[in-house]
Amino acid sequence: MAKFKKLPKNSVKLLKRTLKYFAPYKMSILISLIAMAVVAATTGASAYLIKPALDDIFINKNSEYLMLIPFAYFLLVLAKGAGRYSQNYFMTFCGLKVLEQLRNELFDKIICLPLKFYEEQQVGMLMSRVVNDVAEIRGSLPAVVKGIRQFLTMVALLFVVFYQDPYLATWAVLVLPLALFPFIHFGRKLRKLGKKNQVLISAMTIFLQEKFSGIRVVKAFANEEGEKAGFRVENSRIARLALKQTIVGQMSSPIMELIGATGIGLVIWYGGSQVIAGQQTAGTFFSFVAALVMLYDPVKELTSANNSLQKALAGAERVFEILDSPEIVVEQDGTQILEEVHEVSFNDVTFSYDKTGQPALKNININIKEGEKVAIVGPSGAGKTTFVNLVPRFYEQQEGQILINGIDSRSLTLKSLRKNVAIVSQDAFLFDTTIADNIAYSSEGCSKEAIENAAKAAFAHEFISEFPNGYDTVVGERGVRLSGGQKQRLTIARALLKDAPLLILDEATSALDSESEKVVQQALENLMKDRTSLVIAHRLSTIITADRILVMKNGAVVDEGTHESLLANSSLYQRLYTLQFESHEELL
Structure with missing residues (x-):
């Protein structure tokens, strides 16, 4: 510490x-x-x-x-x-x-x-x-x-x-x-x-x-x-x-x-x-x-x-x-306001968690167009989560630039940047308040109808309606009174209500069983519709239809392309695909 x-x-x-x-x-x-x-x-x-x-x-x-x-x-x-x-x-x-x-x-x-x-x-x-x-x-x-x-x-x-x-x-x-x-x-x-x-x-x-x-x-x-x-x-x-x-x-x-x-x-x-x-x-x-x-x-x-x-x-x-400590400083804010997201570019981005340690990302150069669905795969420790965490400026890169609509993300106000990014991660965190409050978190002034529409699109309305108090049900600390699939669907509803143009999915279904994953995946498809999406996938079957797949290893993007082109030309992607589907066939 x-x-x-x-x-x-x-x-x-x-x-x-x-x-x-x-x-x-x-x-x-x-x-x-x-x-x-x-x-x-x-x-x-x-x-x-x-x-x-x-x-x-x-x-x-x-x-x-x-x-x-x-x-x-x-x-x-x-x-x-x-x-x-x-x-x-x-x-x-x-x-x-x-x-x-x-x-x-x-x-x-x-x-x-x-x-x-x-x-x-x-x-x-x-x-x-x-x-x-x-x-x-x-x-x-x-x-x-x-x-x-x-x-x-x-x-x-x-x-x-x-x-x-x-x-x-x-x-x-x-x-x-x-x-x-x-x-x-x-x-x-x-x-x-x-x-x-x-x-x-x-x-x-x-x-x-x-x-x-x-x-x-x-x-x-x-x-x-x-x-x-x-x-x-x-x-x-x-x-x-x-x-x-x-x-x-x-x-x-x-x-x-x-x-x-x-x-x-x-x-x-x-x-x-x-x-x-x-x-x-x-x-x-x-x-x-x-x-x-x-x-x-x-x-x-x-x-x-x-x-x-x-x-x-x-x-x-x-x-x-x-x-008063000069070493403990708040996040540095920019001055420009981001209204919408048309393009995200990584230009020679290098990032390290420790200034003296090995870079977690090395010389990343990627351009993501509006409406594009980009998946990120790779072995554990490849830098996938680090990559997406740099977009909303959870961390600051030491070298290079991250441009949004051609503007350095560090020049943007943190509020406007993060209001334009929705995140659904494998850790489905919920606050100890009602279901309605969790879905409407930070979405001030939204109507009950808007909350219910978001829940329906996330396939959550049905199980919410079964509770005696419905949307007024208190979920407990970290959502302890709900199942994993239910919690994840509420976080998707929350992201839907936020209605941000840029979506980040960080292994959103990795902790779920097959039945829950199927429902959540349908909700995620609704969420990704008409949005620019960055998807970290644990199961490759969920990102086969992505417009582009980035293959990462040791903090670098070693290959990119569609599922078909990577199966033909990327040895690392072939190995990941073979290991996962052979394991699946053995289970069957």
Whole structure:
């Protein structure tokens, strides 16, 4: 599997890159910041209220304060609750919108990447990047805002403690710099563990996607126990790493409490002696202690916010590896629009899947006229599928030109080019939706009548009508609820409805039994009528009537002509024909 080029890990740059996605929601962020300031101010005010509560109510017996202070405390709690709710709501709103945008951007890029990219990656890994990694980024701004809120709360509480007793406050906060150790040390560790966790979740997604997709093979080999053991290994790796994350994440809290206890212990010793000596009132002292206790809490929460931020940045690294990598580029589009296909020409085309490997196609020179039916035959690995895959630009040739109506195919827009090409391959892929939706895939706005006409021409209408829900029948993942012949007829109906002038058939009947092949072949004849057709044939009997047959070997066209001329003059075609028909006679 190809590795992504890793981007620089500079946390500040990565954070700036991530926070740019929150820029469109400035108003929501502003409201959240105002709410955050309210929470910080009310926290400090709550600590300050302890002084008049003790001194004026419990010591001085002031009945007026007995009415005012509880009411003031109630208002502070109400304001604090409203502020916290507003902040959390608007931060969640921003996070969800960014989550939506990032997933859209990531999917938009991945879906437009060339086929070569998909051949080098695992589907489960891509799914994990879109679902899991992006979800982690959602917490980046809330983590930053939470950190700012805790900082402002610290400022408000510091004001209270310094206002009450500057000398004692100075000694109390001397221990705060020690809090930087868990903040930085555990933050770095969590970043690394977060990245590992995303990799392991991706591996788990790959494992599940592969095993569930290949469930028939698993059951055919009675290997359920083996797969259970394999899953337990993957699951155990995630559990062990999650435990490490918990240990690292929770270690910061007791350390912060120990640092706080040291400061509070000094305050109680010194402040208590002052109260005993009559140099300070009990209310002032307890208000000071309350503010100090509250002060250490946001310091702890800062560490928690940093932990969340590091997890978010770990997810961001993996997402931006795809979005920002200069090596992962979408298919290059042309500018000219293709309206119809009159001629397809290969001029000295050479193509290799690997730049350092042997060419899969070598110096191909072929001209295909409008309405011509051209068949392609040859042994396995001859380059037949590669040849037809270059026409819709699933791959780009390294040398030569492919001209459509005399225009280099690379100059055409991909959409207009591919809209003019219909493909039916041996892999009859259907989406997990209704039969009607599968037939009408990408054919927007087509009528029910048009769908049924396409199905009738593909000899599919009869079996579709037998289902209780008819055209509204859901076919299951990859069409699992249908037989091979039924799936293939639906893909032919889909191609018929597309009504493209250029048709590519890539061994469309090779995986079918004789009875199904006969029906599908009739449907294919309807499909090829009045169209330019490129047909890769596994069974030579299906292409005897082709206008021209290309015989390929080792990436080159070694012979071409009609069936009769090739039987007379092409030794390779003669051998293929003899092997196939002798085998057929033996079966009879």
